[in-house]
Every structure is written in C-alpha cells, then in structure tokens.
Amino acid sequence: KDQSSLNNFITDSDWDENAVDDRRIELINEHTKDIKAKDSYLIIDDTLSHKTGKKMEQVDLFYDHTIHKSILGHQLVTSLLVSGNKHFPIKFRIYKKFRHGDPTFKTKIELAQELIREAVQKAINFSCVIFDSWYLSQAIVKLLSQFNKYWICPLKTNRIVLEHNKRIPLKEYVSKIPKHLFTKKNIKGSYYYYYAQTVKISKLGKIKLVLYHETEDFSDPLTIIGSNAHVWTPDKIIYCYKQRWSIETFYKD
Secondary structure (H helix, E strand, O other): OOHHHHHHHHHHOOOOHHHHHHHHHHHHHHHHOOOOHHHEEEEEEEEEEEOOOOOOOOOEEEEEOOOOEEEEEEEEEEEEEEEOOEEEEEEEEEEOOOOOOOOOOOOHHHHHHHHHHHHHHOOOOOOEEEEOHHHOOHHHHHHHHHOOOEEEEEOOOOOEEEEOOEEEEHHHHHHOOOHHHOEEEEEOOEEEEEEEEEEEEOOOEEEEEEEEEOOOOOOOOOEEEEEOOOOOOHHHHHHHHHOOHHHHHHHHO
C-alpha cells in the first residue's frame, strides 16, 4: 500500500519482465487490430529524465535545451504508437555518452533503428515513422525502405537540393518560392497554407518537400518537412507530421 511495497515487488519479486512486456505488446496489438495501418504512426524521439542520484546506473550529465544547462539524468530514445485516437508507448533505450574503449556504446541513430526493428518484429501496426531532423540519416531511410514504411520529418535548411546539375542550399531554394503558389487548405479544422514539390535531396534521393505556414499573412516561421510518401497528398503529410506532438504530451504526462 505504500511506495516501498511497490519497490519491493519490482526489484525483489520473482516475475519475468520480458513476459510481462510481451503481454503488454499483445494487448496493444489487440486494441489496434481494427485500425488501418495508414492511420497508425510510430513516433521516434528522445527525452531527458532528471535524476538526483549520481550513483544511479547509466546516469550522466546531459544538456537540457529547455533550461539551457546540463543536468543529471537518463537520456532516453523512445517509440510511441499513434493509432487512430489512441496513443501507446512502445519501447525505449537508454542513451549513454561515448566513452573511449566502451564496446557497448551506440549512437542515437543506432538506438532508433533498434526501436524500429523491434516494432516491426512485434507486429506493431503502422505505416509511417515520424521523427525529428536529428534522426534523418541514410541508415534510417534505408531501414524504413527495407520494411516498406514511410517516413516524415522536418528538414534542416542546410540540406542540399540537386536541380539542373546545381547544388542549392535548401534555405535558398525555399526562399525563392513565391507566396502565390501556396495553397490554402482546411486540415481537420485548422487552416494551413502549403506548397509541395518533389525534389532531389543530396544523400536522400527524391522526396516530397512540403512547406507550410499556419497564418494567412505568413508571419509565423515556415515549417519545412520532407517525406518519402510520394503518393500521399500534402494535407495528409501535414496532418501526420502534426501527430508528432503526441510524444511531447506523453513526456509531460
């Protein structure tokens, strides 16, 4: 009935952690079996869990951009399933800082790949993976291609557009797109002003580039996202990308 009882159960009781987690995944699959894969998305992101004990396993100092200083904690790379109007945390990995001579070190990209593979192996129902620009790498793009999964993520403006044998910085490319080419569209009750074009990006190949504003006067920052979902409409891509906010609310909870 108190915290010590819960702690004793978790640390001392004779139960199979993997079996419990496997049953949890089975329940998630049961709850989402009637939702189409096109309406289910796997979100990959990382977060900091603040800690106070310096002797805790795998605890370290990490920079927290929300408070602009380093804090003691665990850095977690996580996966969350958004299936229809349901949200389910799937798995996580603890990220460790690089130490010379540590054979167990894995980058965040490698940890994200593990989470994607595990979701596929566990038959989690999703069609698309949504992640931050930090995770947009050739390794993840290739892995998702192997699994026939779509991806959506914001693009850094230093990406290079390949056009007519020229290498054009993405920032320069989007700055030359006139405002009158943007289309106004009501997406699930909110208006967006978007422009979409298939472009070739260095190290990524052909992708669908989607730019959008949320204010009619374009006073808000331009959002730049990319996707390999060439057959999806721009409003479908924007709607899916906005689902990424689900993992932020999960972290807060």
